[in-house]
Amino acid sequence: MPTVRVHHFPKSKGQPQIVREIIKEGPGLSQAEALELAVKAVEIYAGRHPxxxxxxxxxxxxxxxxxxxxxxxxxxxxxxxxxxxxxxxxxxxxxxxxxxxxxxxxxETPEDRAAREAQELKEYQQENCRQLKAAVSRAIAETKARRQ
Missing domain, CATH: 1.10.1660 (Multidrug-efflux Transporter Regulator; Chain: A; Domain 2)
Structure with missing residues (x-):
C-alpha cells in the first residue's frame, strides 16, 4: 500500500488543508475522523491505475x-x-x-439494450445491403457499357 504523506500548507496552523476542507463540508466530523477519511481517499486514489x-x-x-x-x-x-x-x-x-x-x-435496462443493439444491427445490415446492391448495379452498368 502506498505511503501517504500529509503536506501542511503555510496558513494551515498545523492542520492539513484537506482536513480543514472535510471538516468544513462535513459538520459533525472530528479532526481525527476527517484525517482518517482524507487518508483513505488518498489511498483509494493512489491505488487506482492511472x-x-x-x-x-x-x-x-x-x-x-x-x-x-x-x-x-x-x-x-x-x-x-x-x-x-x-x-x-x-x-x-x-x-x-x-x-x-x-x-x-x-x-438503460438489459432488455432495452438488447432491443437497441438488435435495431442497430438491423440498420447496419440494411445499409450494407443497400451499398452492395448499389455496387452490383454499378458493376452491371459498367459491364454493359464495355460490351457496347
Missing part, C-alpha cells in the same frame, strides 16, 4: 459501453481528431461520455 493519455477506438468503446463502430461514428459526429498513432485523447473519451446517446445508457 488513466492513459490516449486510448484506441476499441478501448474507448469498452470505456463508453458502445460498439467500436458506434464510437467511430461518434468520433466523426463530434469532430474528434485522433493523434498521429490513431488513438483518441482521454479528454475526448470524457467528452463522448457526456454525449446524449451515451448518457441514455446509464438508465
Amino acid at each position: 488513466r492513459p493519455p490516449h486510448v484506441t477506438i476499441s478501448q474507448a468503446a469498452a470505456m463508453i459501453g458502445r460498439s467500436r463502430g458506434t464510437v467511430a461514428a461518434m468520433l466523426s459526429r463530434y469532430r474528434i481528431q485522433l493523434n498521429a498513432c490513431g488513438q483518441i485523447p482521454i479528454e475526448s473519451v470524457d467528452k463522448l461520455l457526456t454525449a446524449p446517446e451515451v448518457a441514455a445508457l446509464a438508465s
